[in-house]
Amino acid sequence: MANQSYDAIVVGSGISGGWAAKELTEKGMKVLLLERGPNVEHVKDYKNATKAPWEIPHRGRRTIEMLENHPNLRRDYVLNELNLDWWAHEDDSPYIEKKPFTWFRGYQVGGRSLLWGRQSYRWADIDFEANAKQGIAVDWPIRYKDLAPWYSYVEKFAGISGNRDGLDILPDGEFMPAIPLNCVEKDVADRLKNHFGGSRVMTNARVANITQPLPGRPGCQYRNKCSLGCPFGGYFSTQSSTLPAAEATGNLTLRPWSIVTRVLYDKDSKKATGVEVLDGETNETYEFDAKVVFLCASAFNSTAVLMRSATDIWPEGLGSSSGELGHNVMDHHFRLGANGTIEGYEDKYYFGRRPGGFYVPRYRNVGDESRDYVRGFGYQGGASRQGWSRTVAELDFGAPLKAELTEPGAWTIGMTAFGEILPYHDNTIKLSKTEKDKWGMYVLEMDAAIRDNEKKMRVDMMNDAAEMLEAAGVKDVSTYDRGYTFGQGIHEMGTARMGRDPKTSVLNGNNQVWDAKNVFVTDGAAMASAAAQNPSLTYMAMTARAANFAVEELKKGNL
Amino acid sequence: MTVMNRREALKSVVLMMGGTMVGANVILTGCAPDKQIEGLDFSEEELAYMDEIGEAIIPTTDTPGAKAAGIGSFMAMMVKDTYTEEQQKSFINGLNSLKSSFKSETGKEFMDASVEERTAFLNQLNKAAMNQNSADEDEAKYILMIKDLTLLGYFTSEIGATQALRFVETPGRYDPCMEYKKGDKAWAI
Numbered sequence: 001m002a003n004q005s006y007d008a009i010v011v012g013s014g015i016s017g018g019w020a021a022k023e024l025t026e027k028g029m030k031v032l033l034l035e036r037g038p039n040v041e042h043v044k045d046y047k048n049a050t051k052a053p054w055e056i057p058h059r060g061r062r063t064i065e066m067l068e069n070h071p072n073l074r075r076d077y078v079l080n081e082l083n084l085d086w087w088a089h090e091d092d093s094p095y096i097e098k099k100p101f102t103w104f105r106g107y108q109v110g111g112r113s114l115l116w117g118r119q120s121y122r123w124a125d126i127d128f129e130a131n132a133k134q135g136i137a138v139d140w141p142i143r144y145k146d147l148a149p150w151y152s153y154v155e156k157f158a159g160i161s162g163n164r165d166g167l168d169i170l171p172d173g174e175f176m177p178a179i180p181l182n183c184v185e186k187d188v189a190d191r192l193k194n195h196f197g198g199s200r201v202m203t204n205a206r207v208a209n210i211t212q213p214l215p216g217r218p219g220c221q222y223r224n225k226c227s228l229g230c231p232f233g234g235y236f237s238t239q240s241s242t243l244p245a246a247e248a249t250g251n252l253t254l255r256p257w258s259i260v261t262r263v264l265y266d267k268d269s270k271k272a273t274g275v276e277v278l279d280g281e282t283n284e285t286y287e288f289d290a291k292v293v294f295l296c297a298s299a300f301n302s303t304a305v306l307m308r309s310a311t312d313i314w315p316e317g318l319g320s321s322s323g324e325l326g327h328n329v330m331d332h333h334f335r336l337g338a339n340g341t342i343e344g345y346e347d348k349y350y351f352g353r354r355p356g357g358f359y360v361p362r363y364r365n366v367g368d369e370s371r372d373y374v375r376g377f378g379y380q381g382g383a384s385r386q387g388w389s390r391t392v393a394e395l396d397f398g399a400p401l402k403a404e405l406t407e408p409g410a411w412t413i414g415m416t417a418f419g420e421i422l423p424y425h426d427n428t429i430k431l432s433k434t435e436k437d438k439w440g441m442y443v444l445e446m447d448a449a450i451r452d453n454e455k456k457m458r459v460d461m462m463n464d465a466a467e468m469l470e471a472a473g474v475k476d477v478s479t480y481d482r483g484y485t486f487g488q489g490i491h492e493m494g495t496a497r498m499g500r501d502p503k504t505s506v507l508n509g510n511n512q513v514w515d516a517k518n519v520f521v522t523d524g525a526a527m528a529s530a531a532a533q534n535p536s537l538t539y540m541a542m543t544a545r546a547a548n549f550a551v552e553e554l555k556k557g558n559l
Numbered sequence: 560m561t562v563m564n565r566r567e568a569l570k571s572v573v574l575m576m577g578g579t580m581v582g583a584n585v586i587l588t589g590c591a592p593d594k595q596i597e598g599l600d601f602s603e604e605e606l607a608y609m610d611e612i613g614e615a616i617i618p619t620t621d622t623p624g625a626k627a628a629g630i631g632s633f634m635a636m637m638v639k640d641t642y643t644e645e646q647q648k649s650f651i652n653g654l655n656s657l658k659s660s661f662k663s664e665t666g667k668e669f670m671d672a673s674v675e676e677r678t679a680f681l682n683q684l685n686k687a688a689m690n691q692n693s694a695d696e697d698e699a700k701y702i703l704m705i706k707d708l709t710l711l712g713y714f715t716s717e718i719g720a721t722q723a724l725r726f727v728e729t730p731g732r733y734d735p736c737m738e739y740k741k742g743d744k745a746w747a748i
Contacts, residue, residue, distance in 0.1 A: 050728070052717070052720070052726070052728065053715040053720055053726075053747065053748055054715060054716050054717045054720065056715075057636070057640075058636075058637065058640060058641060059711055059712070059715040061637065061641050061711070062641065063640040063641050064594075064595050064640065064641060064642070064643060065640070179733060180733065180735035181735060182735040182736055183735065183736035185735075186735070186736075221729045221730065221731050222730040222731065222732060222733045223728070223729055223730065346739070346741075347738060347739050347740070348736055348737070348738070348739055349737050349738070349739035349743070350733070350734055350735055350736065350737060351727075351730060351732070351733065351734035351737055351746075352727075352730035352731075352732055352733035352734060353730060353733075353746075353748065354733055385745070387714075387745055387746070388710060388714040388724070388745065389710065389711075389714075393689050396678075396682050397615065397616045397678050397681050397682050397685060397706075398615070398616070398618055398675075398678040398682070399618060399620050401616065401617070402617050402618065402620060402624075402723070403620070405710065405714065405745075406622075406723045406724055406744050406745060407741070407742070407743070407744065407745055408739070408743075408745040408746075409745075
């Protein structure tokens with residue numbers, strides 16, 4: 001039987017894959033979008049999105065059964081009885097932790113676009129130039145100006161709300177009106193401005209929550225239940241945004257339960273001819289042909305596909321000729337900062353539940369400053385009034401306690417730092433030679449750790465937060481460091497980096513695999529450094545840019 | 560006290576008090592550290608007892624109290640589903656100890672006392688728990704558990720969220736800075 005043929009195959013339906021499918025179908029290509037897990041239909045499958053608190057059995061607490069069944073998810077806030085189906089089943093899809101590694105995966109249509117934090121920040125020149133200037137890893141083959149028009153392009157379609165702040169460190173974009181800072185945050189931001197003379201800035205979080213309607217998307221209703229799926233299309237996800245656009249072209253075939261085992265590679269043409277798929281439900285194997293293949297399976301799974309491909313030519317897989325495939329694992333290290341209480345706003349409150357708070361862009365090692373580490377970090381945070389769960393140990397049970405807790409408590413404010421992790425060659429993932437998953441595929445083995453640079457950075461990350469809060473008049477400031485294990489940032493990056501030289505990088509400046517130019521990798525795997533900003537917006541821009549390039553090259557007959 | 564010691568202690572209490580003890584149906588089953596008590600369940604009588612404990616912490620005032628919000632059943636579910644074996648034992652042990660100490664100190668059965676009397680007694684326990692040094696922490700744990708489950712169960716119940724607090728399912732807008740007057744209710748979520 002002849003293989004089914006498409007113009008393009010996109011592997012993975014999350015943020016990057018959704019964008020690849022949209023761009024390629026809109027440019028007239030027949031696209032097969034492969035997703036390893038089940039389908040999730042927009043609105044219809046958001047089964048817990050509109051439940052009231054009392055309809056949630058354990059009211060957000062974790063059951064012993066959940067803890068036992070999710071040894072990985074339980075390591076952070078993500079373990080939640082309301083969206084458990086949207087995280088990879090840990091028994092079916094294990095991985096090996098040579099060093100502690102927390103891997104949060106979304107194996108369904110939409111991937112983690114359903115679950116993401118939605119913070120959307122452009123990178124700046126300083127981020128793309130850092131590797132070259134500091135002689136770390138390899139130079140990015142692109143600069144901010146290469147990506148800037150694509151940032152604009154994806155921001156307009158995805159819908160990013162934010163404030164235009166005119167900062168070099170955090171370039172402005174095509175924003176919808178920002179979600180406002182509340183009274184406390186606004187005053188704290190003003191006090192920081194006065195205290196630091198503009199060298200440290202607190203601004204509105206820039207989030208992929210829309211404050212104005214977009215086609216098919218009424219917009220954010222301030223329910224702050226994003227991770228349950230939004231029936232209002234309030235935030236960008238594959239389902240709310242890129243998938244309907246791709247489907248509207250009539251050029252899309254979506255195939256759930258399609259685990260890509262490998263890219264099919266033809267050594268004579270030095271190109272991919274398609275992919276091999278293992279059906280996740282039937283265990284049958286299929287082959288699909290295409291002129292181009294986009295790997296958007298999330299950083300480590302895209303790299304794993306490469307590692308399983310063309311092994312007759314390169315034992316370590318397609319792209320391994322560089323010696324960099326599977327290397328330079330990155331993430332953002334965090335889980336530390338400071339918080340405190342602030343007085344003088346007892347007559348102020350707010351209405352609605354925001355999906356984002358404030359952001360403090362990087363300020364360390366900018367300009368002439370030189371700390372005892374390189375790169376930097378940013379903060380996310382927010383202020384709010386305490387609710388009924390606050391500690392009121394001194395109050396008597398009975399009517400006094402009830403009366404007190406029916407009113408809002410003190411204003412508190414807190415901030416968490418997100419820091420850059422350098423690309424270390426020795427931070428690696430590789431395929432196990434012994435352990436397999438439910439489908440008989442060799443699982444990944446993680447071997448990554450933060451080093452001195454990150455550890456030194458963490459000192460500033462914690463202390464600066466306290467310094468800023470105190471400077472803004474916040475009382476009872478306390479710092480915290482809940483510890484970080486690799487992967488917890490859920491910003492995994494690297495392992496198939498872009499570069500200028502096929503000897504030291506897996507991808508070129510257009511996200512093409514050097515060794516197979518019709519194979520593109522446009523998710524976190526492509527990153528040559530991590531910056532401190534949340535990375536998804538950059539994946540969107542990179543994907544749209546690469547898809548445009550791929551179609552142009554196809555037209556020119558170059559692929 | 561080790562787990563087994565507490566088990567032994569519990570066993571003797573259960574034997575002494577007979578079948579009227581909370582958890583008596585399962586407390587003699589085998590030891591499984593870091594697991595849950597198998598087959599733990601609560602009788603109607605026990606649920607009613609827990610309802611009254613919750614009501615003593617969050618009573619009916621101008622809005623309904625914890626009993627109306629079904630706090631006994633809620634506590635039972637949470638203890639069954641979210642507590643480890645050790646926590647379950649502390650909780651059950653605590654309910655039994657409350658029952659007997661209430662009787663011995665007030666001369667009344669807990670269930671026969673007034674809400675005010677129950678509240679007053681629980682307040683003593685709560686104050687004592689707050690002042691406990693860490694060596695005695697274990698004995699105090701159950702009152703904090705009861706308080707925690709009562710507050711959680713009440714303020715996330717339909718009654719608590721919509722009558723004691725203000726609940727707006729779909730705000731539809733965000734007002735970053737509105738006036739607040741003392742006495743205005745807090746948002747439920």
